[in-house]
Amino acid sequence: MGSKDHATRNRGSSPDKRIADIAARQHGLVRIQDLRAIGVSAAAASRRRARGLLHRVHRGVDAVGHVALSREARWLAAVFAAGKGAALSHLAAAEFWRLRGARGSITVVAPRRVRIEGVRVYRCNHLDPRDVTIRNGIPVTTVARTIVDLAEVLTVSQLTNVMYEAEHWNLLDLDAVRATAERLLGRHGIAVLEEAIDAHLKGSAGTKSDKEDEFHALLGDRVPKPIANVKVLGHEVDAFWPEFRLVVEVDGPGHERPRARRRDRSRDRDLRDAGYVVLRFTDVEIEQRPGTVRATLRSAMNGMPTG
Structure with missing residues (x-):
């Protein structure tokens, strides 16, 4: 152990105890400057790494005692x-x-x-x-x-x-x-x-899933941008175009469950009864047939071309 380590020990606690105290305040980490401040030299730090007491995380940063950070x-x-x-x-x-x-x-x-x-x-x-x-x-x-x-x-x-x-x-x-x-x-x-x-x-909550992100991305510049995850008649819908009274839902695998299908039918009925157009696209359609999805959307929007 180096002379600085001995000096530190003489000040009342061992270097390893002081390292542990610092790490306890820093989520189990010590920096090279922390070690220097308590008199632990670079050579002494290397010896501790060889013994498994310190574990290099990044340059100048070590974990103390373990690597399960x-x-x-x-x-x-x-x-x-x-x-x-x-x-x-x-x-x-x-x-x-x-x-x-x-x-x-x-x-x-x-x-x-x-x-x-x-x-x-x-x-x-x-x-x-x-x-x-x-x-x-x-x-x-x-x-x-x-x-x-x-x-x-x-x-x-x-x-x-x-x-x-x-x-x-x-x-x-x-x-x-x-x-x-x-x-x-x-x-x-x-x-x-x-x-x-x-x-x-x-009132938008933004997109909440990767599939919703994909849906918004496929719209490109030729389809107006909707409001994402906003409430319409008390129902939060995935995408809404108020100017076209158009609602779109992006359905993942969970929507195939009987309970989800019953809930979806009830929501759709409420919205359609109030004069809204409701379209549903599966995640497979969004991923594999984006052109078809865009064409369906454009045909549902008043006065927009379908080509």
């Missing part, structure tokens, strides 16, 4: 690896705030260029302190900043769903979202953000 530990490890001023952001921040499910790689925003295996790093020369908070020991972009960032990587309907979830968890502050966007003038996603806010205010 929680999701929170992996988030924090990525933030640590990205360096000072970094924070969890974009889709990972949305997952953190329970606004969207896990979507692959972890995402962070950082003031410097850095490559981290398995992590998507967005560079931001200066991350405004107002846009970052620390929750559960993890630096993460605020909900408002997260929504503005996501406008660059999500569709309007997907971002609308993020807002819907934020409102569900009492986390949505549209004034804060708008103020954040104004401070970030020039962002490519501003138009998407404005459309999503408008859809949210109209």
